[in-house]
Amino acid sequence: MNAPLNGTKPAQTSNPGDAVLDRYEPVIGLEVHCQLKTQTKLFCGCSTAFGAMPNHNTCPVCLGHPGVLPALNSEAVNFAIRFALAVGADIQETSVFARKQYFYPDLPKGYQITQYDLPYCTGGKLTLASGKTVRLIRAHLEEDAGKNVHGDESSYVDLNRAGVPLIEIVSHADIRTPEDAADYLKRLRSLVRSLEICDGNLEEGSFRCDANVSIRPRGQEKFGTRCEIKNLNSFRNIERAIKYEILRQADLLDHGQPVVQQTMLFDAASGKTHPMRSKEESHDYRYFPEPDLLPLRIDEARIQRQRDTLPELPEAMARRFEEKHGLSAYDAAVLTSDKDLAGFYEAVVKRVGSAATEKIVANWVTSEYLREVNNRNWDLTNPPITADHLGELIELIGKGVISGRIAKTLFEEMAEKGPGKGPKAMVEAQGLIQVSDTSEIRNVVTKVLDANPEQLAEYLEGRDKLFGFFVGQTMKVSGGKMNPQMVNDVLKELLDARRKG
């Protein structure tokens, strides 16, 4: 299930009191672990499919049995290269895998194979909605750990996830507001989904965010002590957690107390961060180069092969929507913030053809459609109202079969009860076909004018405002089924005639 997207303009969320922000500047860096959606794990051929029963996707290698050795997944490297290309990072010709050692039940070998000194890429950047650029420090490949589930007396270890490929993406501490932090993560998520290297599912854990937060008195150059908030599982919680953390640190500094570097967890129920207990001992990970793997060499030819098959990325797509479809920057940004939403929009555009402009389609998608998506928690990859349905509906408006107003009602009905046989069938069944017959419209308008002599007299004396009254009355009499444009035209014509005559 995807996190709901907000298609309306961003509301002003409450910030840590302005007073706090006057005095302190938040400094935020983000670390994201993206599970690569390869078929198999990073170092063995076990399936990465989510949802298997515990330990059903394991083998001697990912169970850490004696005598096993890692064998690198080629596709994971390809996915990693694609990411680097998409953010403009420098791909290192030689990178080295390393062992990061610590004891934990979900870490079968007692070490994680990761990259330390020499990651496969450095640099790169992401541009936010506000126009701000966030620089990346690096990204590297590593294997995921298993999962621990906690009972009362025991914990239970499932190693299905152990060995799944990850890229860890580390940003510079360039972010200055919680909103920008959330935006960075949304854009990053959208990017990896467009690249088809990660399905970006926060709830399932394929996209995991940790935030490093510190504050410094405004004007001070030196960074303050930072705390790391781990395992934030929704964009909303990320913003809430960072906001709380800023307040917490400000409160400490205001009282002359130092901020202690520690790892924090966010409690969604209380909206507060609190320190993780077991991490008081700082880890000595004793990194050293992985002796079971030779250095990874990525040559230009391989990079070019990936470059050649990159899909259109969100930024480029947004630009295309603005330039070729005439959409506003805002609408383009909303539509390209999610791969499936963009796909839906383009499918509707195709279905509608020449019956309506892209702008009209964009309007429908960003307002009506997204409203229902959010309210009803629809899955963007499989919505109950398909692009074909919406396209058909918009086409009916464009061809003058129904009014926009009627269409909106129909859309809500389809959202509530299901699309059934589709808009066209619904229109016919409910007899909603718009009246566009000029003589019939004339008939009704004439009757309306005759039925409202007082208002007619006032209008003819100059109260132009009453035009709307007559439109309303006509729509009422006709049950809203008259082509509004034509009603306007006919009404204008008849009223002008009465003026003269």
Next chain:
Amino acid sequence: MSKIKVDRELVRKVADLAQLSLSEQEIGMYEDRLSKVLSYVEQLDQVHESLGNDWRPDTSRGGPGAVLPERADKVVESLPVEEAMRQAPARIGSAFQVPRIIE
């Protein structure tokens, strides 16, 4: 480089990192043995190596032509779960059981 002082404190610290618990007597024994071995290996300090700044052990591994083999992304059958769990010292269902982890 100065000679490293191997004392009980150091032995305890290293044993902690390695998840070993040692009796007081063992700590004394290892203090003695490790001290001897460490002072022997410290002689590496005397070696003047002229390998240059460009040469690194990690990137030179396997020699200049060495290629890290890669595997196709194709699913290979996993161990039947009974096999995976057969030698688990403690389990519940198909999960490994451990004492409650405190987070």
Next chain:
Amino acid sequence: MTTANESAQFTIKSIVDGVRSSKFSATEVAAVYLDRTRKFASRLNCNLHLDDIAALSEAKAADQRIKAAGSGNLPLAGVPVLVKDNICVKGSKTTCGSRILENYVATYDATVIQRLREAGAFVIGKVNMDEFAMGSSNENSAFGPVRNPWNEEYVPGGSSGGSAAAVAARLAPVALGSDTGGSIRQPASFCGIVGLKPTYGTVSRYGLVAFGSSLDQIGPMTTTVEDAALMLDVLAGADSHDSTSVKHPDGGFAKALLADKHGFSGMTIGIPEEFFDSGLDPEVAACLEQAIAVVQKAGAKTKRVRLPNISYSVAAYYVIATAEASANLARFDGIRYGYRSAEKNLSLKEVYRKSRSEGFGREVKQRIMLGTFVLSSGYYDAFYSKANKVRELISRDFAAAFDSGCDLLLTPTSPTPPFKLGEKLSDPLAMYLSDICTIGVNLADLPGISIPCGRTKSGLPVGMQLIAPKFNEKKLLIGANAYERATEWHKASPNL
């Protein structure tokens, strides 16, 4: 069938010949060796969890394979192989000589086991070893020390002590060993047999419980050089499961041996002077002097060479190997398999600590701690990084020695003859320094072989080591074979 005595003279070659000429089957071969094993193995304590039934069913399966494929197509048809207990044989216990894996049953076959079976051989048993391959005397096994069949008060060497003792005692024609700093070659020399460590990367490590990942190699321990060549033919080869394995540029080692007409003539043998200094035991020095004379008589030129950094090899090795081992042994935590402390109501930390402390022996704990220390914060550059640079220097020293015109290098395998059980246990360095002749070969990724070249006055075996450049096993085996042809040492076996 033959008498037990005659079987003691079997080699891989004679077994394969016998099977091919239908003189006997794999099952019959197994029975003969199992009979000897029942007689002598427990005295020497070289076998572990001896299981006749598995051995016989392995032999039967080999016979079926031979029938199906034709013995002519199987280079090791009917050959029983003993396997060091740190090599995984699916369905069999694989203890690594440790309490922490006392009841661990391997869940997959090591690649070498698959290759051996495909070649018509079969596993006849698992043999004792120093715990996790850490040791030079096989006194560090949780299952008791192994005794040298030439004199049971003496050690067989280590860590492949069980492999060496068993082959010397003719309980099988061949045993697989593993070599990280000399663990095939040194016990081979202590037990008067042949032990080959191939060039790093030649034989797949998949299924070898890792000790020093950048140093470990599996190799054959046999009674003749030709047998070692026959084994290498089957064991060598890149494996997709082992990213550090490579395709050996050569092949057909046994064939090359048979085809060779020159032996030592035309070869220049380098004698590294650092291995022949005053530290060398006089009896060993005497045997080596004789050996060098034999080599010269057989047509080789000899020249003195220098390996200027070789004196640092033991220090570099003990940093690198223990660092890698400390990480390799972290998986033994009592969670997914292996020994877990039986105490009740332990916290997670206690499960780790008690299981590991109760399960690991003293030497293993010592090396884990040393390895943990050298990788710990602040010490990486001074130790691990430095040791790897020294390793490179030693590699270059060897390369320079070969480049100066040497085909092979000749050294003692061990600076001392076999020592008594208990003799070197109190001084950690004394044991480590007994690896001084063999360690550099692992550090430089080179192939090395130990062959018997004499005996002390008290009748204990002394071995000599030949070293070749990387991937030059052909030359190595030709030289070793030429020495063997010119002497009788390989014909002797201990009286049990």
